[in-house]
Amino acid sequence: MRILIVEDEPTLGAQLKSTLEGQGYAVDLSADGEDGHFMGSTEDYDAVVLDLGLPEIDGLTVLGMWRREGRTFPVLVLTARDSWSDKVAGLDAGADDYLAKPFQTEELIARLRALIRRASGNTSSELTAGDVRLDTRSGRVTLSGEPVKLTAQEYKLLSYLMHHKGKVVSRTELIEHIYDQDFDRDSNTIEVFVTRIRKKLGADVITTIRGLGYSLDDPADAPRA
Template structure:
């Protein structure tokens, strides 16, 4: 998962970004609306965490602008404002969820995972593809009930493939959502990591579609 954090309080932004990164989330930070506007227009993210009190305009104004431009990625609003009218304005502008400051950083992580999961049409925190299960809340993967040890990079790659299943995911899409912007992995790097996942999950788990990319062998289903 790759998210954009839009927050002008540098201490808060650094602390939240650090917690999310420790959980395996890729985070880019924007300190104002203009920078965020540029990034959401030129980069690919799975979700946005948006502060309302920005130095160059209310966050709802920027959010309304993005929705008018057809940018429909999930948005979680952060704010110190507790009035219902402020929350209603955020939802009316197109927000998907809301967290009031002060907050537990773990709550932000859980809400982000839920937003991304629902954006792909899933309601349950555990997604199954064949005998592979991805627990989005715990950040764990099992195969036939047995835990599978993955690196953070492998987990992000597998998670993106499972959320997208059975759609084919191109190498370009994987590079945009799974890797840091300054990494720019070539096809060989992605191929190597997919091969490592196959060794851990079974050679039949991930299919290579020549000239198009990869897809999970099966459709992701909610557990339960």
């Protein structure tokens, strides 16, 4: 975990640095807005501690610049002023949290922990198999980068198979997961959709295991069978 501190007061800055280093973080320290902005823009941090009252450029300005540049690291703002309007402005400028000086070091550490935990909680929503890529969040499917239009049922079927990549999935299992309740089992809708998906994504995407069901394999982790 790498952390940037932008703090103009040397004593406080140094103290924070050593405290956080004691907690196992890698810490960079910057003493003014201009330099701080540069470091935040060029290096990759897991979190930033930013003092609002800075020489050269104001903290809020720096924050705004980062956000406009697309920097998304969590920012903990330090403010000496205790007026809530400043805090509100900070939060609206894109700060993720703030702390009023003076503060307990323990609290700073706890808040940083919470920020980092939250920021890293973003798990990927992308499933891949060969050239096929499925984003469960946006519901979009691409084949070698090219977007492919799937209907709702086609999507559900493919999604289930990709979630169980490498496993043999029986027709019954598919029916049970794609349709909510009782569904006439004497029908070949599943086959129909498998056919249609194969047409759109290539015949080799879904393998048929006779008498058992279907399986979707990723050629990447094929163990030479």
